[in-house]
Every structure is written in C-alpha cells, then in structure tokens.
Amino acid sequence: MTGRNQTIISYFFLQGLPIEPERRNLVYALFLAMYLTTILGNLLIIFLIRLDSHLHTPMYLFLSNLSFSDLCFSSVTIPKLLHNMQSQDPSIRYAGCLTQMYFFLFFADLESFLLVAMAYDRYVAICFPLHYTTIMSPKLCLSLVALSWVLTTFHAMLHTLLMARLCFCAENKIPHFFCDMSALLKLSCSDTRVNDLVIFIMGGLILAIPFLLIITSYVRIMSSILKVPSARGIHKAFSTCGSHLSVVSLFYGPVIGLYLCPSADNSTVKETVMALMYMVVTPMLNPFIYSLRNRDMKGALARVFCKKKISFSV
Numbered sequence: 001m002t003g004r005n006q007t008i009i010s011y012f013f014l015q016g017l018p019i020e021p022e023r024r025n026l027v028y029a030l031f032l033a034m035y036l037t038t039i040l041g042n043l044l045i046i047f048l049i050r051l052d053s054h055l056h057t058p059m060y061l062f063l064s065n066l067s068f069s070d071l072c073f074s075s076v077t078i079p080k081l082l083h084n085m086q087s088q089d090p091s092i093r094y095a096g097c098l099t100q101m102y103f104f105l106f107f108a109d110l111e112s113f114l115l116v117a118m119a120y121d122r123y124v125a126i127c128f129p130l131h132y133t134t135i136m137s138p139k140l141c142l143s144l145v146a147l148s149w150v151l152t153t154f155h156a157m158l159h160t161l162l163m164a165r166l167c168f169c170a171e172n173k174i175p176h177f178f179c180d181m182s183a184l185l186k187l188s189c190s191d192t193r194v195n196d197l198v199i200f201i202m203g204g205l206i207l208a209i210p211f212l213l214i215i216t217s218y219v220r221i222m223s224s225i226l227k228v229p230s231a232r233g234i235h236k237a238f239s240t241c242g243s244h245l246s247v248v249s250l251f252y253g254p255v256i257g258l259y260l261c262p263s264a265d266n267s268t269v270k271e272t273v274m275a276l277m278y279m280v281v282t283p284m285l286n287p288f289i290y291s292l293r294n295r296d297m298k299g300a301l302a303r304v305f306c307k308k309k310i311s312f313s314v
Contacts, residue, residue: 009094009168009169009170009172010093010094011091011092011093011094011097011172012091012092012094012097012168012172012173012174012179012187013090013091013092013172013173013174014080014084014090014091014092014174014176014177014178014179015090015173015174015175015176015177016081016084016085016090016177017081017085017177017272018269018272024085027085028082028085028086031078031081031082031085031280032082034280034281034284035074035078035079035082035280035284037284038070038071038074038078038280038283038284038287039071039074039075041284041286041287041288041291042067042068042070042071042283042286042287043067043071044287044291045063045064045067045287045290045291045297046064046067046068046071047304048297048300048301048304049061049063049064049300050064051300051304052300052303052304054296054299054300054303055296055297055300058121058136058141059118059121059122059125060296061141061142061145062114062117062118062121062141062144062145063118063290065110065114065145065148066111066114066115066118066247066286067286067287069107069110069111069114070111070282070283070286070287071283072103072107073104073107073108073111073279073283074279074280074283074284076100076103076104076107076178077100077104077177077178077279078279078280080092080100080177080178081177081178084177092179094168097174097179097184098160098163098164098179100178100179101159101160101163101179101180101181101184102156102157102159102160103156104178104179105152105155105156105159105160105181106152106153106155106156107152108278109151109152109155109156109206110148110149110152111251112206112207112210112211112251113147113148113151113152113210114145114148115210115214115244115247115248115251116210116213116214117141117144117145117148118244119213119214119217119218119244119248120144120213120217121136122217122218122221122241122244123217123218123220123221124136126221126224126225126241127220127221127224155202155206158198158202159181159195159198159199159202162194162195162198163181163184163185163195165190166184166185166188166190166192166195167188167189167190168184168187168188168189169189170189171187172187173187174187176271176272176275177272177275178275178279180271180275181199182199207255211252214248218241218245221241243289243290246289247282247286247289247290250277250278250281250282250285250286250289251278251282253277254274254275254277254278254282255274255278
C-alpha cells in the first residue's frame with residue numbers, strides 16, 4: 001500500500017495564483033521582470049566576486065554561494081509558474097513534482113545554512129578582528145560551505161523519499177503554484193504520520209537552530225560593541241552587519257509569519273503570499289542590498305567596468 005509503484009495518479013494540477021483573468025497578463029509581466037532581475041542581479045554578484053581579487057575573502061565566498069542559491073531557488077518554481085500562467089494545461093508530472101519539491105527544500109535549506117556561516121563570519125570579524133584571518137582560514141570556510149551542501153542534500157532527500165512512498169489515489173489538484181510538501185501530504189491517501197513527525201523534528205532543526213545561531217551571533221556582537229561604546233565602533237558594526245541582517249530579516253520574516261503565526265480563515269492566500277515573499281522577492285532584493293549598501297561591491301563594480309573600458313579602448 002505504500003510503494004511508489006502503486007501510485008495511481010501520474011500527474012498533478014497546480015492551481016496557481018488566485019488572480020483575476022483580466023489581470024493575468026499584468027501579473028505575468030511583473031513576475032517575469034522580477035525573475036529576470038533576480039537572475040541578472042545574482043549573476044552579477046557571482047561574476048564580480050569571481051573577477052575581483054579584492055573580494056576573495058571568506059564573507060564573499062559565502063555571498064557567492066548565497067547568490068547561486070538564490071538564483072537556483074527562484075528557478076525551481078518561477079519558470080513553471082510563468083509557463084502555467086500562459087498555458088491552458090497547468091499540470092506537472094508526478095516525478096517532476098517530487099523533483100521540484102526536492103530542489104525547493106535543498107536551496108531553501110542551503111540559504112539558511114549559508115546565512116549562519118555569514119553570521120559567524122561577522123561575529124569573528126567584529127569580536128576577534130586581530131585573529132580574523134587565523135580563525136576564518138580557507139580550510140574552515142570551504143568546510144562550512146561543503147557542510148552546508150551535504151546537510152541540505154541529505155535533508156531534502158529524506159523528505160523526498162518519504163513522500164515517494166505515499167500513494168495518491170483520487171485528488172490531484174494542488175492549491176498552490178508549486179509542489180508544496182504540506183499540500184501534497186493533504187492529497188495523499190496513505191498514512192502520513194511518519195512524514196508529519198519528520199517534518200516537525202527536522203523542521204525545527206533546519207529552521208530553528210540556524211535562526212537561533214544567527215541571533216546568538218548578533219547578541220554577542222552587540223555585547224562586544226557595548227563593552228567599548230564608540231560612534232566609530234557602532235558605525236563599523238552597522239556597516240559590516242547591516243546587509244546581512246537585512247537579508248536574514250527578508251528570509252526568516254515570511255517563514256516565521258507562515259509557520260509560527262498560522263491563520264485558519266485565509267490560510268491558502270497567506271501561504272501563497274508568504275511563499276512569494278521568500279521565493280521571489282527575497283532573492284531579487286538580495287543583490288541590491290549587498291551592492292547598494294556595500295562599498296567593497298561598489299568598488300569591485302567600478303574596477304571591473306574600468307578594466308573593460310580600458311580593454312575596449314586598447
């Protein structure tokens with residue numbers, strides 16, 4: 001009864017966004033523009049860090065991975081959403097649905113772990129500035145990135161395999177614009193208690209622990225600053241941590257609002273809006289936050305463009 005080969009349904013229908021037909025083209029154009037901005041902005045961050053040797057530091061190693069994660073995170077769901085908005089057949093095959101769910105979990109978890117690594121980097125930079133290069137060695141930085149990728153791989157695979165064991169017998173309409181794990185569990189005609197237990201346990205570990213580690217890092221940072229209060233120290237802390245704090249707020253804000261502040265009367269609309277926030281808006285805004293509020297990124301952009309101009313003139 002629980003084998004994958006017993007699944008009766010071979011495809012699902014994604015109900016998409018609750019928008020009026022006359023506004024569909026306008027919303028389509030908006031999301032297309034936001035998606036293209038996300039792709040171009042994050043690619044720019046990646047290429048700048050790659051091309052400019054001044055940015056070959058631990059913080060920007062983590063940032064380049066975060067930009068890659070943002071780029072892929074949006075690409076998991078938004079192209080399918082755009083296709084379905086212009087198609088009369090908003091269906092997705094069973095295997096495609098599980099694949100989308102896997103990569104959604106993978107890149108969401110990866111972003112969470114990378115934000116923790118970046119918070120630790122800021123903590124060391126402010127609290128132990130004289131030992132920064134020793135503590136944040138290339139070996140440690142690469143280990144943190146590799147560990148993030150490995151943990152997210154196993155976590156996403158665990159949920160995907162548990163979902164693959166379930167049967168879907170009759171209902172195949174997903175009230176969402178992507179293959180959301182909780183929506184799929186509601187459609188299953190199998191016993192989902194194991195899935196629910198794993199979601200509860202692993203969800204706490206993957207979301208709560210990274211968030212608490214980030215909060216702890218910034219509590220230690222504020223404590224270190226307040227011990228020797230000075231306008232220069234406070235300005236340095238804000239300039240060093242402001243961008244990262246903004247990204248953390250954009251990522252965890254919708255997640256906390258969605259999972260810790262449930263709403264029964266408008267749960268479907270709320271889930272859709274919150275999902276759009278951390279899937280579309282946050283990956284689009286991250287490059288702007290790091291480029292507009294970061295002097296190193298502005299300097300790298302100027303140096304790269306100056307080199308291009310010189311090469312063209314020659």
